[in-house]
Amino acid sequence: PACLACRYFPVNMGACGNQKQTDEEASRKEIEKLQKQLHDKDVIIKAQSKEIEELKSKQYLGHVSPIPSPNKAGTNLNQTPAKPAYSGPGGGVETKCKLTILHFNDVYNIEPMNEYQGGAARFMAVVNQFKKEDPLILFSGDAFNPSVLSTVTHGKQMPPVLNKIGVHVACYGNHDFDFGEETAKQLTSQTKFPWLLSNIVNKKTKLPLGDAKESIIITHKGLRVGIFAAADDWTDTMPMPPDEGMLYIDYVQKSKELVKKLKSDPSGAPDLIIALTHARLPSDRELCLKVEGIDLVLGGHDHLYHVEQFTKPKGNKVQPPVLVKSGSDFRDLSSVRLYNDRKQEEGIYKGGRYAFHIERCQVGKNVTEDPEMLDIVEEVSKDTEALFNTPLGTVEADLDARFKIVRSQECAVGNLLADVARRAYDVKGGVDLGYIVGGTIRSDSIYKKGEFSYKKILRMLPFQDNTVVITLTGQQFWDSLEHGLSSYPKLDGRFPHVSGCALVFDPSKGKGSRVVSCKLLDSDGYYTIPIDPKKRYTIATREFLFKGGDGYSELAKGEAVVDEENGHPLSFLLRNFF
Ligand SMILES: [Zn+2]
Structure with missing residues (x-):
């Protein structure tokens, strides 16, 4: 079925598309909330109730x-339209237009x-x-x-x-x-x-x-x-x-x-x-x-x-000009x-x-x-189905994207995707670190070496939120890693896959103190430089994690260098990689 609402829902070949979080008015949020609820079986019954139908048709x-006229200060942010005063376009408009x-x-x-x-x-x-x-x-x-x-x-x-x-x-x-x-x-x-x-x-x-x-x-x-x-x-x-x-x-x-x-x-x-x-x-x-x-x-x-x-x-x-932005x-x-x-x-x-x-x-x-x-x-x-299946290139090794792998250990596909995210943006002379999580990689299957199509990419990476580049202190990055490792050995979507650093952790230690070391690349290409807790680093990650998804409150503290409007979905970056 087509996705009605949630942006972190597997893509349904265009039905869901690339919905973006915007600072839109409360009424739209309300509708989205409703639509999200519609995914739920029991709420579908409720949806038939008059109340919800009424709300939907109103919006x-x-x-x-x-649009209401500007307030005294002359600034009028994100107005929600008042009840319609015009029957349709042209109605009630003076003839001198x-x-x-x-x-x-x-x-x-x-x-x-x-x-x-x-x-x-x-x-x-x-x-x-x-x-x-x-x-x-x-x-x-x-x-x-x-x-x-x-x-x-x-x-x-x-x-x-x-x-x-x-x-x-x-x-x-x-x-x-x-x-x-x-x-x-x-x-x-x-x-x-x-x-x-x-x-x-x-x-x-x-x-x-x-x-x-x-x-x-x-x-x-x-x-x-x-x-x-x-x-x-x-x-x-x-x-x-x-x-x-x-x-x-x-x-x-x-x-x-x-x-x-x-x-x-x-x-x-x-x-x-x-x-x-x-x-x-x-x-x-x-x-x-x-x-x-x-x-x-x-x-x-x-x-x-x-x-x-x-x-x-x-x-x-x-008088300064009027400013209009149209959704x-x-x-x-x-x-x-x-x-x-x-x-x-x-x-x-x-x-x-x-x-x-x-x-x-x-x-x-x-x-x-x-x-x-x-x-x-x-x-x-009409011809897009064939294009989805057209080979983009080949992979030289099997990519094991089974849940039991990507949610518990370092693996080729995790490394590849973290690398792809980190290298996609050339801000400030290169991004220091890449950070994705096991839950990003879907489909629970092994992609055999050989030809790779966009259809396979979408199956592996159905989430259409954009990647972002943020800055965090070394300490905040370290804390993010601790969060990512906190539920190990339980298979968890938050399990980290990183690029630009070598991470060692000790699962026998308690939650919050499992990271043993996190070392960054030196100029010779070896991981020898310990992360500096006070220094700010640039990190490529997903908008979803930057918004605090999977409990990543530390990543949410980052400052955007490339924000969600300027970034691209990870699936798009992987496609460009081929
Ligand atoms: Zn734009």
């Missing part, structure tokens, strides 16, 4: 809901996330509802990866989907380069719209990656709209960086330059200036407050739904309607030279799928 109706913009970002799974939300075909149906307004459709990056499908298609499923949606302009996200710059270029060449990126450039050519334009002016509904891109620095976490290397240019500096360039366009300054960003919320806020002349910032990278109006800083000539994974869409001016009321935000009416459209289960998009989704997914 994902697919309706368009207004000069332009409607539709915005979305970070889309990974073209199939529905679950029975309640998402899916490109439902998303399309919501977009269709705006057709009569001839909207300008803008996308803020991350489409080609990661998803189970993209791991075998390398993102090929996305151009037809994005074309069908009718995107006018997009900016690149970090994950659009997961299969290398050449693949990104090939994929974007199949799209019918331009891709922007300004401040991440090829070190040699000094040009933006992926043949991107820095900015563009397009005319839509008689308005000249200037759009430029700005991104956070994700150069450290790209799995296949360009051979010549990359340069990151500060986004505030670059954005100032691009606003100036747009304003001094030979045909005159644009009527509206939009920043399309693939950056974290604090960076987007900095952009809003430090760069004058932008009317609207449409951001991605964070997977949260967020709208914010700012108070004009002292000395600024114009993720075809579950949310923002409609942003532009007015010369509107009085400050519910749903109205002042940004730059305009007032915007902003609505959050949730793509829920009551939306009827668009049949044409459904055909596209079926078409692009």
